[in-house]
Amino acid sequence: MEMHGTMLSTASNQWASRPDDERFLSLADMYKARYAKENGDVVRQQQCNMAEFRAFYDHNDELMLEHRFSATDGGITLIPTAWSMQQLCTRTRTPYPALKLWQNDGNYALVEEALNHSFKQRGEDMQLYHQYDNILQPQTLHAATSERYTRIFDYEVIERVQRFTNRSSANWKVPGTIDWSTGQHVSGDYLGSDEVTKESTTLYAGDRDMFIFLVDDENPIDLGVTRNGEQDVVFPGFIVGNSTVGYKPIWMMSFYFRGVCMNRCIWGAQGIKEYSNKHLTNVRQHALYGNKNSTDEFQQLSFAERLGKLETQQQQGRDKTAKSIQGAMQVEEFKDDEARILKLRKIDIPAPTAKKIVVNFEKSENYPILTRWDMHNAITAEARNVSFQNERTKLEKTATKLLRMVA
Numbered sequence: 001m002e003m004h005g006t007m008l009s010t011a012s013n014q015w016a017s018r019p020d021d022e023r024f025l026s027l028a029d030m031y032k033a034r035y036a037k038e039n040g041d042v043v044r045q046q047q048c049n050m051a052e053f054r055a056f057y058d059h060n061d062e063l064m065l066e067h068r069f070s071a072t073d074g075g076i077t078l079i080p081t082a083w084s085m086q087q088l089c090t091r092t093r094t095p096y097p098a099l100k101l102w103q104n105d106g107n108y109a110l111v112e113e114a115l116n117h118s119f120k121q122r123g124e125d126m127q128l129y130h131q132y133d134n135i136l137q138p139q140t141l142h143a144a145t146s147e148r149y150t151r152i153f154d155y156e157v158i159e160r161v162q163r164f165t166n167r168s169s170a171n172w173k174v175p176g177t178i179d180w181s182t183g184q185h186v187s188g189d190y191l192g193s194d195e196v197t198k199e200s201t202t203l204y205a206g207d208r209d210m211f212i213f214l215v216d217d218e219n220p221i222d223l224g225v226t227r228n229g230e231q232d233v234v235f236p237g238f239i240v241g242n243s244t245v246g247y248k249p250i251w252m253m254s255f256y257f258r259g260v261c262m263n264r265c266i267w268g269a270q271g272i273k274e275y276s277n278k279h280l281t282n283v284r285q286h287a288l289y290g291n292k293n294s295t296d297e298f299q300q301l302s303f304a305e306r307l308g309k310l311e312t313q314q315q316q317g318r319d320k321t322a323k324s325i326q327g328a329m330q331v332e333e334f335k336d337d338e339a340r341i342l343k344l345r346k347i348d349i350p351a352p353t354a355k356k357i358v359v360n361f362e363k364s365e366n367y368p369i370l371t372r373w374d375m376h377n378a379i380t381a382e383a384r385n386v387s388f389q390n391e392r393t394k395l396e397k398t399a400t401k402l403l404r405m406v407a
Helices: 010-017 027-038 082-092 096-104 108-122 154-167 283-289 303-314 318-330 337-346 351-365 372-383 389-406
Strands: 006-008 043-049 053-057 063-067 076-080 125-131 139-145 177-179 184-186 203-205 210-215 221-225 231-242 250-257 266-277
Touching: 010 210, 010 266, 027 154, 027 203, 027 210, 053 108, 076 082, 076 125, 082 096, 082 108, 082 139, 096 108, 154 210, 154 231, 154 303, 231 266, 250 303, 266 283, 266 372, 283 303, 337 351, 337 372, 351 372, 372 389
Parallel strands: 076 139
Antiparallel strands: 006 266, 043 125, 053 063, 063 076, 125 139, 177 184, 203 210, 210 231, 221 231, 231 250, 250 266
16 A cells, blocks of 8 residues: 555544543534633633732642732632643743642742742733632632733634534544555544544543544545555545643644544645644734735635635535646656755755755655655645744745646
8 A cells, every 4th residue: 555645643642642531522512511611601811910929838738829919809719720830830930840849749838939939029910811600719720821812712713613514515524544454544424423432533622722633534536546556535634723721822734634543643644734823912813813914825814714715625626626636746757856956946945945845855754756746745844844934834835836837
């Protein structure tokens, strides 16, 4: 069996690490669970200053944070989670590993002194996100972020994905698995049916972040045959992630793939497109409604439009997509690295970057760049490693230009 493209372990890492209570069988169940924990009736976002807090341990040796001055509720006591404690330590420049070590050794007075000194000395504004269902009892502190942090709730993202899948004419669902005896991906009748199990699901959500991986694996795009004569088909898929508490940015990945195994490794992924945005000023507008000032066409789209673009490729643009990829797989063969680098130079990629693209791709994929489709994937693979958005966008546009030349 010959399977070109990249192996993505993104979903597999989630599959291997999520506990049972963070695995969901449907988007509806996932939305219901996150909404119950994130809606405004049970949680509150609150701006305050570090100097207004005092750290102490209660009679059960549990760390508490007392908000000493509050004009709205007269004070509140918070219990930090492990994640919010790390955020507090980062903001106060207090070494979290040292605090954990002191706490484990029972040196509670030293922990209190370190935190209270940092609160007083730093004295910066911050934004808290905490439970607010019974202020007479200590409440859970879920996040402690900067005042610039702009929160996008997990349930908002899940709702938009759910709305998209419900309206879509494609059959987006939890993926099936590869039949390794034939090397073919076998679709499952998923997304809400009894066949999805806690073991097979790709819908995850916990207190730190959420993760959705869906595919339309019943309508393959036929690319013809591989170099060894096997039938080659790909399917569209997408991944969406977010973190209400600042653990990760809101992000999206779309791609074509050839198969998903039971441990949720994605095999033969190509045409990968990624989008990511930190939870800072304007992120709600840019992530959910689109950034009209961006030079990247994909980022100009709203959240729903980005997902809808996949459906357009899947339904309306199937023949054009297949023709474009098929042509790129056959149009041009590069005999050696010198020819590959020369081609990249001709499309305005600097020599050092061109050499890096060729070497990195052939090293990671373990086969040479022979066709224009290989070259397209080599460029997009390199773009994913570029930190600066303008440079990354420029590379991605160059890769797209190669396919347009064929189409």
